[in-house]
Amino acid sequence: MLSRLSLVTGGARSGKSRLAEAIVTGSGRTRRYIATAQAWDDEMRDRIAQHQTDRGADWITVEAPLDLSAALDAAGPEDAVLIDCATLWLTNHLLFEHDLDAEGTALLAACARCKAPVIIVSNEVGWGIVPDNALARRFRDAQGRLNQRIAAQAGLVVGVMAGLPMVLKGQLPPWM
Numbered sequence: 349m350l351s352r353l354s355l356v357t358g359g360a361r362s363g364k365s366r367l368a369e370a371i372v373t374g375s376g377r378t379r380r381y382i383a384t385a386q387a388w389d390d391e392m393r394d395r396i397a398q399h400q401t402d403r404g405a406d407w408i409t410v411e412a413p414l415d416l417s418a419a420l421d422a423a424g425p426e427d428a429v430l431i432d433c434a435t436l437w438l439t440n441h442l443l444f445e446h447d448l449d450a451e452g453t454a455l456l457a458a459c460a461r462c463k464a465p466v467i468i469v470s471n472e473v474g475w476g477i478v479p480d481n482a483l484a485r486r487f488r489d490a491q492g493r494l495n496q497r498i499a500a501q502a503g504l505v506v507g508v509m510a511g512l513p514m515v516l517k518g519q520l521p522p523w524m
């Protein structure tokens with residue numbers, strides 16, 4: 349069990365990033381944001397720029413679409429690390445046909461090594477109908493497995509729905 353690891357999971361636009369950012373901000377530690385998204389089009393570029401503006405200058409942003417281990421190893425004991433998000437990171441590895449279970453194992457090992465508390469934002473993607481193509485089914489299964497593996501190790505697990513936190517494991521920090 350990694351008591352300093354947290355998982356914040358939910359659907360798209362559920363408010364999970366905002367909650368995870370508030371946990372980091374309230375900690376008073378140096379805010380380290382690890383972004384896994386890649387901008388493939390103008391809408392995504394605008395979305396990312398908006399997120400950067402909203403976060404403000406008080407965050408160190410690290411771009412890590414694939415190599416989360418290196419990004420976590422770079423964090424110091426004074427930091428609090430937010431990984432946003434495990435879903436796009438997993439998608440990036442899927443597109444390179446990497447072994448997703450092995451990547452999950454490496455991610456958890458890097459979280460265990462990390463000198464700072466780590467909050468991982470992820471998505472619940474399996475609530476709709478079964479996808480009609482094999483790639484989407486593979487991704488859905490891999491994301492569900494990864495969320496379970498992170499949640500099993502984490503000291504805090506929060507589901508977010510309609511902007512509201514549901515604590516599934518552990519306790520929110522006192523400033524929340």
Ligand SMILES: Nc1nc2c(ncn2[C@@H]2O[C@H](COP(=O)(O)OP(=O)(O)OP(=O)(O)O)[C@@H](O)[C@H]2O)c(=O)[nH]1
Nearest residue numbers: 360361362363364365383384385396399409432433
């Ligand atoms: N590359 C990059 N991506 C970023 C940056 N800031 C935010 N993002 C990405 O923006 C994504 C989250 O934005 P949205 O898709 O708007 O959020 P959402 O997950 O739908 O909504 P919430 O549930 O409210 O968090 C994450 O995947 C981040 O990686 C950044 O500075 N650089």
